[in-house]
Amino acid sequence: MNYALLNSIHGTADLKRLRPDQLPELASQMRHYLIETLAPIGGHLGAGLGVVELTIALHYLLNSPRDKIIWDVGHQAYPHKILTGRLPGMPGIRQYGGLCGFTKRAESDHDPFGAGHASTSISAAYGMAVGRDLSHQDHQVVAIIGDGALTGGMAFEAMNHAGGNNNKLLVILNDNEMSIAPNVGAMSSYLARIISGRSYTQAKDTAKRILEKLPGALDAAKRVEEHVKGMITPGTLFEEMGFRYIGPVDGHDFDHLLPTLQNCSRLNGPTLLHVVTRKGLGFSPAEEDPETWHGLGPYDVKTGEPFKSSGQAASYTQVFADMLADMADADDRVVAITAAMPGGTGLTRFAARHPDRCFDVGIAEQHAVTFAGGLAASGKRPYVAIYSTFMQRAYDQIIHDICIQNLPVTFCLDRAGIVGADGATHTGMFDLAFMRNLPNMTVMAPKDEAELRRMLVTSLTIDGPVAIRYPRGHGYGVSIEDSSPLPVGHAEVLTEGDSGLVIAVGSRVHDALQAVETLRSEHGRAMTLLNLRFIKPLDEQAIMIHLKSGQPLIIVEEGVAAGGAGQQIAVLALQHGWHGPFAHIAMPDAFPAHGTQAEILRDLGLDAAGILSRLRQLIA
Numbered sequence: 001m002n003y004a005l006l007n008s009i010h011g012t013a014d015l016k017r018l019r020p021d022q023l024p025e026l027a028s029q030m031r032h033y034l035i036e037t038l039a040p041i042g043g044h045l046g047a048g049l050g051v052v053e054l055t056i057a058l059h060y061l062l063n064s065p066r067d068k069i070i071w072d073v074g075h076q077a078y079p080h081k082i083l084t085g086r087l088p089g090m091p092g093i094r095q096y097g098g099l100c101g102f103t104k105r106a107e108s109d110h111d112p113f114g115a116g117h118a119s120t121s122i123s124a125a126y127g128m129a130v131g132r133d134l135s136h137q138d139h140q141v142v143a144i145i146g147d148g149a150l151t152g153g154m155a156f157e158a159m160n161h162a163g164g165n166n167n168k169l170l171v172i173l174n175d176n177e178m179s180i181a182p183n184v185g186a187m188s189s190y191l192a193r194i195i196s197g198r199s200y201t202q203a204k205d206t207a208k209r210i211l212e213k214l215p216g217a218l219d220a221a222k223r224v225e226e227h228v229k230g231m232i233t234p235g236t237l238f239e240e241m242g243f244r245y246i247g248p249v250d251g252h253d254f255d256h257l258l259p260t261l262q263n264c265s266r267l268n269g270p271t272l273l274h275v276v277t278r279k280g281l282g283f284s285p286a287e288e289d290p291e292t293w294h295g296l297g298p299y300d301v302k303t304g305e306p307f308k309s310s311g312q313a314a315s316y317t318q319v320f321a322d323m324l325a326d327m328a329d330a331d332d333r334v335v336a337i338t339a340a341m342p343g344g345t346g347l348t349r350f351a352a353r354h355p356d357r358c359f360d361v362g363i364a365e366q367h368a369v370t371f372a373g374g375l376a377a378s379g380k381r382p383y384v385a386i387y388s389t390f391m392q393r394a395y396d397q398i399i400h401d402i403c404i405q406n407l408p409v410t411f412c413l414d415r416a417g418i419v420g421a422d423g424a425t426h427t428g429m430f431d432l433a434f435m436r437n438l439p440n441m442t443v444m445a446p447k448d449e450a451e452l453r454r455m456l457v458t459s460l461t462i463d464g465p466v467a468i469r470y471p472r473g474h475g476y477g478v479s480i481e482d483s484s485p486l487p488v489g490h491a492e493v494l495t496e497g498d499s500g501l502v503i504a505v506g507s508r509v510h511d512a513l514q515a516v517e518t519l520r521s522e523h524g525r526a527m528t529l530l531n532l533r534f535i536k537p538l539d540e541q542a543i544m545i546h547l548k549s550g551q552p553l554i555i556v557e558e559g560v561a562a563g564g565a566g567q568q569i570a571v572l573a574l575q576h577g578w579h580g581p582f583a584h585i586a587m588p589d590a591f592p593a594h595g596t597q598a599e600i601l602r603d604l605g606l607d608a609a610g611i612l613s614r615l616r617q618l619i620a
Helices: 012-016 020-038 045-050 052-061 078-092 121-134 153-163 182-196 198-211 217-232 236-240 254-266 284-288 316-330 347-353 365-377 388-403 431-436 449-459 506-523 540-546 565-575 597-603 608-619
Strands: 068-071 141-146 169-175 244-250 270-276 334-338 358-360 381-387 410-414 442-444 466-469 492-495 501-504 528-531 534-536 553-560 582-587
Touching (some): 012 078, 020 045, 020 254, 045 284, 052 078, 236 244, 316 334, 347 358, 365 388, 388 431, 410 431, 431 442, 431 565, 442 449, 492 506, 501 506, 501 540, 506 553, 528 540, 565 582, 582 608
Parallel strands (some): 068 141, 169 270, 334 358, 442 466, 501 528, 501 553, 553 582
16 A cells, blocks of 8 residues: 555654645555554554544644643554654564553653553543643643443542542543444534534533522533433433533544544533544454454454464463363352453353353452452352453452452462563563462462463362462463362472572473573583472472572572562571572563563573573582
8 A cells, every 4th residue: 555645744743734634544544554564563453443533633633742642551552653753663563672562651752651551541641630730731631541441440530530620631432332323423423513612612601600690590400401411422420420521423534523622622621522433443354353353463464364373382371261161160169250351361261161150340450359259258269360460450459358358269360470562561570479478378380281270270279369370372282181289388399409409480490491401411410490389388398308508599480589489488598597609580670671572581581591591600
């Protein structure tokens, strides 16, 4: 496709030079560009395709970076990046050293707030609006939040706060689930333009001033208006929260979108504009299967078929989901819970077999945990499958609602450790540290997919809270026939030697084993390698039996060093009088960059080569 118009946009100033009738062509070129550019690298395609017109309209009317545009989560911000001077970097987005897949303050002045987690945009935008007003400035502040992110309670907390004040704020609800028929769309767009226009708002304000002088008249008028608007718009809830509701408006029609946005930008106080879009618009595979095309790897641009590597073992997520479904077949107490990620956590497999025992609570991790607590208190065995990084949001509930009451809830922490292209916001680097500190909590980490199955079975034997953390990606292709429970709190001895002790946690066990075996073959130095299995309770006996004073101690874990398993083991060793060379190979006190998992693990010295290098240093 000819991208002449798109290539002429080097920043928002170039966009503003276009005529309104050129914008549809720009949108078309941008869609084709995104589809072609992401094909060899993957990324968040569907969300970006759905907001092309909305993004163009916002930058056409507003003056970023002076005006603040905050995207919730940020996976839909690819068109925003293109229009703000980052078009040349798009072929390397989410690649090592390339553009971030989300908005990032350090990347551009046009990204006023970094994103990656959902339901934060309204809080951040309202903070910026209040900050603007305290500084006596007059720029626009706009938050764009999807209907999915609006399921997060934090969004309503922010709206409750903002709606009770009169700071100027525009919240755009990007609704990509509801389709509008032509007649309804035309009427709703007409109403949106009328309600957001100056004549309507001026008449409303004038009437308010008059009615305020008549006892009881203002309350009566409000009730009448709410009743009428409740019949013709779905915005009564937002009006009750203090927001002026506008919409719904077709988010793909510039003729409707531009005048409505322009009118909304003139309104004072908090305003919510309801924009209806279609996720994946312009690419039929993404339109037909928006969940899969939310974010994926490389694909065939002609057919839309994802490229699959042949011969790969099953992923940890697949093994978890299949095993949990098998457990539910045998035990009707087993239930599964996720927070808006049934596909990502594998629970669509569980739901297919046990639809009445699988619960997607939306983007509401706090509710998910306490809901699980209620189920556990009713005699069920809940399994809460949430990415490690998102589980951080529910830490208070894990402590108060699960651990204090010692309820048998199992937390299945997917994507623990380095996640790759999604970078810092999605990296599960803290769970080992924050879970092992909780009384009553059992913490496990499998070395491979077979051990994951056994840990799931083990969790059913534990009458209290359990956390199982496992990495993103594929297993090792090992046999997964054994489904016997593990002895709780026991480590596994993989190699034995007299040159020191290596203790590896979960995802780092196989690379540590490779390093130990290479050291033996190259230098004739044999070291003992323990697969820790249980971070809590710790197998103190196995550690002290194999730890000889004066010999090296090396601990390897894919989590932060501060507060992790390594510190706990080091304290144990010192308390027993051990002294000798020591290395703790873990994640430093810094957030990782984005890139492939292999690239980031290499940079952190957590791959086999990095571990081997440290072993050589210690035995030298």
